[in-house]
Every structure is written in structure tokens, then in C-alpha cells.
Amino acid sequence: MEYKDYYEILGVARDAGKDEIKRAYRKLAHRYHPDVSKEPDAEKRFKEVKEAYEVLSDPEKRQAYDQLGSDWQAGQSFEPPPGWEGSFDFGGGGFTGFGPEEFSDFFESLFGGGGFRQQGPFGAAGGTRTGTWGGPGGFTGRGEDQHGQLEISLEEAYQGGERRLQLAVPELDPQGGVTQRPRTLNVRIPAGIRDGQQIRLAGQGSAGPGGGPRGDLYLAVHIKPHPFFRPEGPDIYLHLPVAPWEAALGSSVRVPTLGGPVNLTIPAGAQSGQKMRLKGRGLPGSHPGDQYVILQIKVPKPETEEQKDLYRQLAQTMAFDPRANLGT
Amino acid sequence: MAENPEPVPGILLDETTVYTLGELGRASGLDAERLLRMVEVGILDPVGGSERRWRFSGRSVVRLQTTLRLQRDLGINLEGAALALDLIDELAELRQRTDRLERQLFG
Numbered sequence: 001m002e003y004k005d006y007y008e009i010l011g012v013a014r015d016a017g018k019d020e021i022k023r024a025y026r027k028l029a030h031r032y033h034p035d036v037s038k039e040p041d042a043e044k045r046f047k048e049v050k051e052a053y054e055v056l057s058d059p060e061k062r063q064a065y066d067q068l069g070s071d072w073q074a075g076q077s078f079e080p081p082p083g084w085e086g087s088f089d090f091g092g093g094g095f096t097g098f099g100p101e102e103f104s105d106f107f108e109s110l111f112g113g114g115g116f117r118q119q120g121p122f123g124a125a126g127g128t129r130t131g132t133w134g135g136p137g138g139f140t141g142r143g144e145d146q147h148g149q150l151e152i153s154l155e156e157a158y159q160g161g162e163r164r165l166q167l168a169v170p171e172l173d174p175q176g177g178v179t180q181r182p183r184t185l186n187v188r189i190p191a192g193i194r195d196g197q198q199i200r201l202a203g204q205g206s207a208g209p210g211g212g213p214r215g216d217l218y219l220a221v222h223i224k225p226h227p228f229f230r231p232e233g234p235d236i237y238l239h240l241p242v243a244p245w246e247a248a249l250g251s252s253v254r255v256p257t258l259g260g261p262v263n264l265t266i267p268a269g270a271q272s273g274q275k276m277r278l279k280g281r282g283l284p285g286s287h288p289g290d291q292y293v294i295l296q297i298k299v300p301k302p303e304t305e306e307q308k309d310l311y312r313q314l315a316q317t318m319a320f321d322p323r324a325n326l327g328t
Numbered sequence: 329m330a331e332n333p334e335p336v337p338g339i340l341l342d343e344t345t346v347y348t349l350g351e352l353g354r355a356s357g358l359d360a361e362r363l364l365r366m367v368e369v370g371i372l373d374p375v376g377g378s379e380r381r382w383r384f385s386g387r388s389v390v391r392l393q394t395t396l397r398l399q400r401d402l403g404i405n406l407e408g409a410a411l412a413l414d415l416i417d418e419l420a421e422l423r424q425r426t427d428r429l430e431r432q433l434f435g
Contacts (some may be wrong), residue, residue: 029379046401082431140370145356147393162335185336187336188336188338189338190340197342198390199338199340200355200386201336202337202355216355249406
């Protein structure tokens with residue numbers, strides 16, 4: 001397990017005050033929040049920042065963390081000192097709004113599964129759910145919603161299908177601690193799903209405290225880049241290479257689509273960049289998408305004298321000036 | 329819950345999925361009062377004249393979930409979250425347009 005330098009993560013000195021730590025957290029949270037940021041490692045960075053703030057904003061946890069000393073380097077191999085367990089009581093905290101699955105092994109080894117506050121860093125605003133007190137079980141409430149990512153191929157998005165998911169769902173044990181419960185779930189992917197859309201799996205989130213109903217599981221779908229198709233909402237874009245004579249004289253060419261190849265008629269005199277539409281050949285759905293084919297004229301390189309002669313003949317016969325409108 | 333070999337059907341959260349106010353409450357675990365506040369500030373934008381007739385699209389659920397995350401992680405109030413959501417949408421649109429233009433320019 002690696003030591004984490006929470007001060008370094010937040011970019012503050014070890015003697016930074018509470019307000020300074022809060023300001024540093026806010027600044028970094030704005031920058032790396034996965035709902036806002038598109039930096040490739042935003043989610044990972046945001047989790048680190050949250051974890052650092054969870055520790056440094058809580059006087060007890062900060063004090064405990066500081067007791068490890070300042071000689072540690074980030075990334076250094078780390079084991080909690082002997083007798084660490086039991087010297088602090090972080091138990092019984094229940095769920096924070098963050099969800100305990102978000103924290104690192106380093107955090108877990110120091111503060112255990114129960115070391116979470118009831119609320120997110122800014123209070124209960126985001127996390128309050130309806131629930132009721134009373135009855136034999138005490139508080140009964142709805143379980144937390146869980147969020148995950150699902151990466152699928154474009155073919156899977158087109159056809160739909162099933163995907164087996166391995167999940168670690170945090171649940172409260174009878175003592176009030178948090179345990180990670182491994183679960184396998186077969187998720188049905190609806191045909192025609194688009195990049196960035198979400199699937200809601202009702203009742204597949206965390207169990208509710210006191211036997212309350214389970215929360216839901218939300219999966220954000222990301223479509224992996226395809227070697228030649230590019231989805232844009234329900235539509236599919238394809239750059240189609242064509243030979244100069246196919247474009248000049250017109251022709252019928254085989255074009256791949258997600259539903260299988262089709263014949264496309266290229267009109268005589270077609271130009272590079274010209275866009276053609278294959279109606280209804282995009283992603284399926286109540287408003288099926290189209291496939292757009294963008295023509296790209298590829299010029300073959302002449303290798304033999306005979307081939308070069310053909311180009312020379314073309315130059316003499318065509319009287320073509322592609323730069324006529326550049327005023328040169 | 330034990331292993332679940334049966335495929336779980338997911339609900340696609342797009343414009344074709346429709347929720348009533350009550351269903352949205354059950355799906356989010358939030359009470360009607362908080363949902364009404366979210367309608368008031370423009371986070372949720374139902375169609376239909378009266379509360380009883382309100383219908384929310386699947387996208388509302390996505391906006392609602394994002395709101396909860398923004399509140400929890402950044403301490404944003406509802407008005408701020410409404411503005412952030414609109415700006416996030418606009419940013420996504422602009423990013424998409426930039427990508428498209430870059431591809432057209434540089435292939």
C-alpha cells in the first residue's frame with residue numbers, strides 16, 4: 001500500500017488552517033469534478049482530493065494522520081504502525097455522501113470502514129433522503145444510489161445485449177460499519193443507446209438502513225472509439241475513401257454500416273468533403289439516426305511510366321486549374 | 329443480495345422515458361417539496377400544466393443526480409446548481425462542436 005500525502009494533494013502546507021484547506025479543496029474540486037472536467041484523469045484526481053479533504057477537514061482524523069509524521073513521501077510503501085488499530089475510534093460513522101467505495105486502501109487502513117461522516121463535505125444537502133424513525137429496527141431509510149461507468153463497443157450500442165458486471169456495493173453491517181459486498185450483475189443494454197446516456201437499474205444500489213428499500217444503480221455509458229465509425233448522438237459518420245475516377249464518373253460502391261454493408265451511388269463529379277446521407281442507418285431508437293458518408297478522394301501515386309503518362313494526358317486534356325479563384 | 333444471473337433490464341434515461349412527480353420521488357428518494365424547489369429553479373423542466381399532470385423525462389433524472397453530486401461535493405445551492413447544469417450542457421455542446429470542427433480541419 002502506498003502512503004498518500006494529503007497536504008501535497010491539496011497543495012497546502014502542513015500547518016495550513018481550516019479555511020485555507022477548504023479553499024484549496026473547493027478550487028481543486030471545481031477543476032476536477034467529473035461532472036464538469038473533461039481531463040482524462042479527472043475522476044481519479046477528484047477522488048484523491050475528496051479523500052484528502054475528508055481527512056484534513058476533520059480535526060480528529062487530521063491529528064491522527066499527522067501522528068504518522070512528516071517524513072513519509074507520497075507513493076512510499078506504507079503499513080500502519082503497530083498498535084494503530086484501536087488507538088482511535090472512528091467507528092459507527094455510517095455513510096458519508098461520498099460513498100465509502102471512493103476511498104483508497106491507505107485511508108481504509110488508517111480509518112477503517114467506519115471512518116466516514118454522516119454527511120458530505122458541505123452538509124447533508126445532497127445526501128438527505130426520506131426515511132422514517134421508529135419500529136423495531138430504529139431508522140429505516142432508502143439505500144444510497146450507486147454510480148458506475150459502462151464502456152461498450154459501438155456494435156454493442158447498435159445491437160444491444162447483455163453485460164456481466166462485477167460490483168463492490170458498500171453495505172452497512174449490523175454493527176454500523178461498512179462492508180464491501182461483491183456482486184455480479186447481468187445488465188441488459190438497450191439497443192440504440194448513445195454515448196453519455198445513462199441507464200437506471202432500479203433497486204440495484206446499496207441496501208437501505210433498517211431494512212429500507214435499496215437505492216438504484218446508475219450506469220453512465222461510454223462508447224469506445226471505433227476504427228472507422230464515429231457516433232454523434234444517434235448519427236454515425238464515416239469518411240469514405242474513393243478513387244478519383246469513381247468521384248469523376250460516378251459509381252456504386254460498397255459502404256459499411258453498423259447493420260451490414262450497403263451499396264451507395266456516388267454521383268458523377270463528386271468532390272472531397274461532400275456529405276451523403278444513408279437514412280435510418282445510424283443507431284436505432286424511436287428517432288433512428290442516419291449514417292453520413294463523407295467522401296475523401298484519394299489520389300493514387302503513379303509508379304510506372306505508363307501511369308505517369310496517364311496523369312500527363314489528363315493534365316493536357318482537362319485544362320483544370322484548381323486554384324483559379326485564389327487570384328494567382 | 330446473492331449473485332443475480334437473470335439479466336436486469338435497465339431503464340434508458342432519455343427523452344422517451346417519462347416519470348410522474350411521484351415516480352421521480354420514488355426513484356430519487358427525495359420528497360415532493362425538494363422536487364418542487366428543483367422545478368422552481370429550473371433544474372427540472374416538466375411538461376404538463378399542473379403538478380398532477382407533470383411529466384419528467386429520463387434526462388430529468390440525470391440532471392437531478394448531477395444536482396445532488398454538485399451539492400454534496402461543492403456545496404452549491406439549488407440556484408447555482410441550475411446555472412451549473414445549463415453551463416455544463418452548453419460546455420458539452422461546445423466541446424462536441426470543437427471536436428467536429430477540428431476533425432474537419434485536420435482530418
